[in-house]
Amino acid sequence: xxxxxxxxxxxxxxxxxxxxxxxxxxxxxxxxxxxxxxxxxxxxxxxxxxxxxxxxxxxxxxxxxxxxxxxxxxxxxxxxxxxxxxxxxxxxxxxxxxxxxxxxxxxxxxxxxxxxxxxxxxxxxxxxxxxxxxxxxxxxxxxxxxxxxxxxxxxxxxxxxxxxxxxxxxxxxxxxxxxxxxxxxxxxxxxxxxxxxxxxxxxxxxxxxxxxxxxxxxxxxxxxxxxxxxxxxxxxxxxxxxxxxxxxxxxxxxxxxxxxxxxxxxxxxxxxxxxxxxxxxxxxxxxxxxxxxxxxxxxxxxxxxxxxxxxxxxxxxxxxxxxxxxxxx
Amino acid sequence: xxxxxxxxxxxxxxxxxxxxxxxxxxxxxxxxxxxxxxxxxxxxxxxxxxxxxxxxxxxxxxxxxxxxxxxxxxxxxxxxxxxxxxxxxxxxxxxxxxxxxxxxxxxxxxxxxxxxxxxxxxxxxxxxxxxxxxxxxxxxxxxxxxxxxxxxxxxxxxxxxxxxxxxxxxxxxxxxxxxxxxxxxxxxxxxxxxxxxxxxxxxxxxxxxxxxxxxxxxxxxxxxxxxxxxxxxxxxxxxxxxxxxxxxxxxxxxxxxxxxxxxxxxxxxxxxxxxxxxxxxxxxxxxxxxxxxxxxxxxxxxxxxxxxxxxxxxxxxxxxxxxxxxxxxxxxxxxxxxxxxxxxxxxxxxxxxxxxxxxxxxxxxxxxxxxxxxx
Numbered sequence: 001x002x003x004x005x006x007x008x009x010x011x012x013x014x015x016x017x018x019x020x021x022x023x024x025x026x027x028x029x030x031x032x033x034x035x036x037x038x039x040x041x042x043x044x045x046x047x048x049x050x051x052x053x054x055x056x057x058x059x060x061x062x063x064x065x066x067x068x069x070x071x072x073x074x075x076x077x078x079x080x081x082x083x084x085x086x087x088x089x090x091x092x093x094x095x096x097x098x099x100x101x102x103x104x105x106x107x108x109x110x111x112x113x114x115x116x117x118x119x120x121x122x123x124x125x126x127x128x129x130x131x132x133x134x135x136x137x138x139x140x141x142x143x144x145x146x147x148x149x150x151x152x153x154x155x156x157x158x159x160x161x162x163x164x165x166x167x168x169x170x171x172x173x174x175x176x177x178x179x180x181x182x183x184x185x186x187x188x189x190x191x192x193x194x195x196x197x198x199x200x201x202x203x204x205x206x207x208x209x210x211x212x213x214x215x216x217x218x219x220x221x222x223x224x225x226x227x228x229x230x231x232x233x234x235x236x237x238x239x240x241x242x243x244x245x246x247x248x249x250x251x252x253x254x255x256x257x258x259x260x261x262x263x264x265x266x267x268x269x270x271x272x273x274x275x276x277x278x279x280x281x282x283x284x285x286x287x288x289x290x291x292x293x294x295x296x297x298x299x300x301x302x303x304x305x306x307x308x309x310x311x312x313x314x315x316x317x318x319x320x321x322x323x324x325x326x327x328x329x
Numbered sequence: 330x331x332x333x334x335x336x337x338x339x340x341x342x343x344x345x346x347x348x349x350x351x352x353x354x355x356x357x358x359x360x361x362x363x364x365x366x367x368x369x370x371x372x373x374x375x376x377x378x379x380x381x382x383x384x385x386x387x388x389x390x391x392x393x394x395x396x397x398x399x400x401x402x403x404x405x406x407x408x409x410x411x412x413x414x415x416x417x418x419x420x421x422x423x424x425x426x427x428x429x430x431x432x433x434x435x436x437x438x439x440x441x442x443x444x445x446x447x448x449x450x451x452x453x454x455x456x457x458x459x460x461x462x463x464x465x466x467x468x469x470x471x472x473x474x475x476x477x478x479x480x481x482x483x484x485x486x487x488x489x490x491x492x493x494x495x496x497x498x499x500x501x502x503x504x505x506x507x508x509x510x511x512x513x514x515x516x517x518x519x520x521x522x523x524x525x526x527x528x529x530x531x532x533x534x535x536x537x538x539x540x541x542x543x544x545x546x547x548x549x550x551x552x553x554x555x556x557x558x559x560x561x562x563x564x565x566x567x568x569x570x571x572x573x574x575x576x577x578x579x580x581x582x583x584x585x586x587x588x589x590x591x592x593x594x595x596x597x598x599x600x601x602x603x604x605x606x607x608x609x610x611x612x613x614x615x616x617x618x619x620x621x622x623x624x625x626x627x628x629x630x631x632x633x634x635x636x637x638x639x640x641x642x643x644x645x646x647x648x649x650x651x652x653x654x655x656x657x658x659x660x661x662x663x664x665x666x667x668x669x670x671x672x673x674x675x676x677x678x679x680x681x682x683x684x685x686x687x688x689x690x691x692x693x694x695x696x697x698x699x700x701x702x703x704x
Contacts, residue, residue, distance in 0.1 A: 015538075015541065018538060019542070022542070022547075023550075026547070026550045026551060026554060027550060027554075029551075029554035030553065030554045030555075030556070143686060143689065143690070144682065144686065146685075146689060147632065147682045147685035147686040147689060148682050148685075149636045149639055149640055149678070149681060149682075151640060151643055151659075152659070152675075152678040152681065152682070155659075155662055155663075155665075155668065155675065155678065156675065156678075158665050158668075159665055159668045159669060159672065159675065162665050162666075162668075162669050163668075163669045163672075168665075258540075261541075261543060264543065265543040265544060265545040265546050266545060268545050268546060268549070269545065269640050269643075269644065272644060273663070283546060283549070284549065284644060284646075287549060287550055287553035287646070288553060288645075288646075295550065298546070299543075299546055299547070299550055302543035302546045302547075303541075303542065303543055305543070306541055306542065306543045307541060310541055
């Protein structure tokens with residue numbers, strides 16, 4: 001087990017290196033750099049900047065060097081924990097990202113928890129009562145859940161709350177707590193607001209997971225060991241939870257590997273629509289303004305979260321299912 | 330499939346099954362899924378719209394008139410009493426004395442008759458033939474009678490016609506991106522599975538790398554990197570490529586698995602011994618065995634592409650105005666105050682859900698029908 005985990009950990013830096021090159025190439029790609037955008041914005045707002053000042057800025061940010069030098073400089077800084085200065089906000093990127101990163105992870109974990117808490121019982125019920133009215137209802141809901149883009153769901157909810165209750169359900173905090181330092185009260189306030197975006201984010205995954213759980217459990221319920229247990233006189237619900245449900249859960253653990261990363265990157269869209277203080281909207285702005293070091297840092301964080309999600313699921317799976325450990329040695 | 334020796338007309342149902350071609354069997358099984366069949370008709374209708382968007386439109390989708398902003402939906406009634414004579418309630422506008430804006434409402438007492446096959450704005454059929462025939466329209470085209478089946482947006486553009494044009498872009502991009510993914514997936518997956526060795530290792534690592542990228546942020550970054558001055562056609566093509574960049578990997582894996590399994594089959598060995606070229610073995614003997622499966626898988630991949638395109642365009646980094654797609658239309662609904670004023674701006678979202686639902690149902694039906702071991 002330890003060896004398996006170690007092997008995966010060794011691969012981590014290699015992957016991150018490849019991703020950092022990819023990310024840098026992508027943020028570098030647009031024609032022009034941040035300064036051209038910056039000068040254009042200044043010009044449109046009426047103020048101007050001298051050519052020497054632009055040159056000085058360009059030198060300061062290293063934009064006059066060859067691309068590979070810029071990459072190495074960026075990497076050196078990232079590795080020492082310095083994510084650089086946002087060209088647009090004129091503040092350290094680490095400071096901009098900091099709290100937003102925590103909120104991104106909190107939101108994704110909440111969505112993940114909601115998904116599992118809803119999908120597993122719903123899937124078990126559906127499999128135990130196939131073709132019942134509730135099973136059909138769940139199936140219909142699942143199809144619609146998978147088909148609805150989450151920004152659409154967010155829009156409809158926001159519209160409903162606004163038009164019928166006069167509520168604004170954007171953001172993650174009440175106005176009093178937006179700028180407040182962390183405290184117990186602020187945490188409670190976060191809990192009051194986080195569940196709605198988490199539901200929006202988790203709907204598609206819940207629908208998919210319910211279907212998989214139902215199918216897996218239905219396969220298991222036909223097996224002889226279930227009949228045996230039933231013949232012994234075990235109550236039905238205890239029987240199901242004790243043996244087949246646990247077996248049916250096993251393949252689901254392997255889906256965590258793609259589901260968690262999906263939540264991290266999916267929260268970008270939900271956060272933009274619902275105006276959540278998350279790294280998603282920050283990335284969007286940085287991309288549009290060509291704030292390349294900020295965009296690069298955020299993209300790298302997304303890559304890291306994705307790898308981390310996959311790693312967690314691989315380790316969980318290896319821990320649950322010894323066959324996988326033996327295969328990969 | 331090759332045309333076999335002529336068979337005598339089969340007598341019983343069982344005989345018919347035993348001589349039917351694979352595609353016929355798939356069709357018979359598919360036909361049994363009512364919902365899948367219904368969804369297939371929905372998709373056919375949508376692609377009909379894709380082919381003739383201007384014929385279905387009632388107004389020029391680009392025509393703006395600020396005075397006509399936010400006209401509500403005029404519900405289409407097919408029957409007037411017991412007679413088949415479609416009509417919509419007329420709209421009436423009043424200028425708000427304080428904001429000086431036109432405010433529009435539906436006047437249920439006055440009826441605007443709707444005619445079939447009327448002359449309207451001129452367009453080019455399939456981009457070539459000049460035409461001005463439209464499916465629906467009012468009797469008086471001079472503007473005294475108005476027809477807005479889905480209302481208008483903040484610039485007074487007819488939402489129905491824009492939705493029809495958006496359908497063309499979004500449905501095409503889904504299909505194009507999946508086609509491109511299939512080509513890449515079958516080619517690279519095939520090379521990986523058939524030749525093995527170094528090619529296999531390289532392609533497999535590439536797939537793993539692409540699959541562990543955070544898709545949405547990377548798509549956004551790539552779309553943001555597209556030059557601002559590109560034409561809508563160039564952007565369309567670029568978005569297609571960006572979406573397929575990750576899309577081909579799932580299919581590539583599956584094709585590789587199939588090739589690995591099939592390589593050991595007796596019929597492949599037989600073909601090799603008979604002196605068939607590699608190309609012939611792949612195209613003639615191996616691909617047909619999993620073609621139906623690939624079609625089912627790619628049908629199930631289209632909805633994900635449509636949702637991705639819609640989301641990208643919604644965030645302003647996909648298809649850009651003046652090109653119209655479902656995502657571009659939904660951008661109009663980004664502001665909740667506006668949506669509260671004009672809820673019909675959310676209708677494009679319903680069409681997204683409908684089409685994705687239809688693709689999923691057809692895909693599920695095809696997958697079950699293509700599986701030779703299903704009941």
